Amino acid sequence: MPMESDVVHIPQGSVLRLLDGEKEFLLKAFEPRGISTGCIDFQQNIVSFPQAYVGYINLPTRRIMIDPKHNGVNLRHIIRIYYFLYSSDSSDLDDPIYDVDSGGTFDIIELFISELDKVAKKGLPVEYREGRENLQYLRGNINVVQTMMNKQLGRRDIFDCSFDELSRDITINQVLYKAYNKAIRIMDMEKASLLNRDFGDISDIYQVPQITLNTNTMYCKKALTLAYMILNDLSVSDYGNQAYGQNFLVNFDRLFEDFIKKILVTYSGDYNFTYWESEKQYAVCSGADYDDYFKSYIPDMLYLYQENEMPISAFGILDMKNKTSKPFSNADVYQMFFYANELHSKRVILCYPAGREQQNAVLKFNNEDFSLKQIHGVYINIAGDTSKEFKENINMFIDKIKALM
Template identity: 30%
Template sequence: MEINLKQGESIALEPEEVESFIGICNAYGIKFHKYFNSVSNIFTFPLPFVGYIKLLGKDIYIQPRHEKFTLAEVFMMKLCSFNLNQEAIIVESFQDFISYGNHLPALTELFVKELTKTIKKGMPLEFKKRAVRTENFSGNVNILQTQLNLFLKKKKPVVTTKDNLTIETPIGFLFNKAVEKIKTSINPADYHFFIEHLPSSAPKDLRFIDKIDIARNALHTSRCVQLAKAILFDLIPVNLKGKDLGEAFLINYDYLFEHFIAHVLMTSKAGYLFSKPKIPTKYAEFFKDEKVNEKEVLPDIAYNEMNVGLKIKYNGVLDVKNKYPSIFSNGDVFQVLYYSQKFNSDRAILIYPSAETQCYTKLELEEKIPVEVYACYFNIKSLSDGSFVKERERFADEILSLLC
């Protein structure tokens, strides 16, 4: 049975499904009882989440509330967030996923298929202490210095221009971790085949996994790498009382869009001028329950941050809103106007998703407020129509032109 929902919609749970949903919610940091009506057995999905839950005999798809956007496009955005310097390669290598639309297949099935293919074709050579082979990786290696370091038996011989090129990030280790996570959900024959062919010597933690970077000449491995990361960071195998029941893959779409836009700007040609504030700034306090309570603000993205005395100043504040097609809600406008006042900025930009490429919109304020407010749009469909690189550059250039 297939059930299609929009973000924030509800579903009636069978009694035997409640425990599975509790486990899924706990894994994603969702407070189950906040969204579950125990009288009617109705569960309402938290508004930011999209994705799927596949149980025995039931596939539940939580689709973007914006009808022009698909789960496949959100999934592409998620994959791009794993390799923050190789979005163009990822978008190119996963173009066939667009045909899935709002009905993504199980990631475990996709991963098993891609990993089998990768093993049969051969993985790019990994770094070894006695042999440095880098032709299948991105980045530049200082071969002469590396060979000298090998001769001198230095502990970390590889000298590169990118931290992702180290002997501490073997791809086989990444695949091993993903296989171990889903081993109860895949065919035992596939599991033993993978364990037999994948190298196992590697660090015992995940600290280096996000640094694994695959170049264009190893696209068949790149697909497998991205799926492995999706499994490790976002997929939850659903297993109840030793019985495999399926899997869940949920994405906080609001957070993802904000993170994605911040990265697009911070890796643009003037990316050094953009930053993502991490420490909230206090703007008020009140006394209640015999203690002082503070109120704080934290803009999504800041432009040209400076310290002026003891205060922080931004030349521009940007806030990302995953809303479509409406723009300039009162709450959004008041929010960025206050940000501008608090951080002494004369430019404020609200960023929205769009289903086509379009120019910015300026908000004409009636009051004489010394702040210019704009809405800018990133075309989500560029992830599926082949225009991503062009759209990324256009968007970053437009934002910069409004702030300069």
């Protein structure tokens, strides 16, 4: 891993000149995220990092830290949002998991191994699973018909038994094991060997399920969240000679959208906040040179959506804009006008992240003929280093939104 002196910090969406040999490793980091190679100027050895992404990329001789563009916000605050999305319920905002360690590491694998070690020392979670086996002795419930057949066939293990037994081969451990296998090349080999013994009877999985934690598995919360980070947003680059680097890239735009959705759906206490799972058609395009095709749209979030009415409508529209510039860009205003027209909406709110507490903004239109009279901008402070501040910022944001609705 590059030393601290070899760490280069750049703001989100910046341009960086590459050193010789770095393009190939950058392409490997971009590929799993579906990032276009068009952002790399191969002639000039320059990369324009996509605006949406934050995180870090380990190159053979240096680490590139892509910092959030909001003043006061760093990658640790982004990781906290990830914890919130993957591990929270409506009653745990005071959990120490939301405290930000200002002197702690950014390294996702290092964090994961530390948490996985804590889980392993306490013991991997177990569940009762039904087993069935032919035995020389009675265990659990005997299956009489099959047992009689075994006896007639002269089998040594004649008792066909069904029984419950504790098993560690359960979904939460399978997810942890899958993340461990992805991280193993970056790990200290002694630590990797010790942890591997804990996963000796855990099955490999191909698809990663979403785990619902309960009181018996809550102690795995942080390790599980870091496992999802590794599986979803981290890639490993092979430098050759058994040297490897990790790349952690998070689509901050999408993360912020999911963050606001979960806040309002889960924590607001108002069940009128909803969102669509798929786009809806609003027009058909026809032309002499191509087949007809449909145009569609999907707002980020709706309030009081009336699907069964004709025409469909929503009292309010909320859209998430991860920007540091002044609110209400022309493109955003045009987009909101269209959404409001389609859904006959009376309220439109743009939600912005911030690194400090900011007052609401409002855009009032001069033209009195517009059906939409104004657009509101509401900020949520995603900085602050304690779980108390995190909880207060979330509740303050909820109050602002509900007051406007």
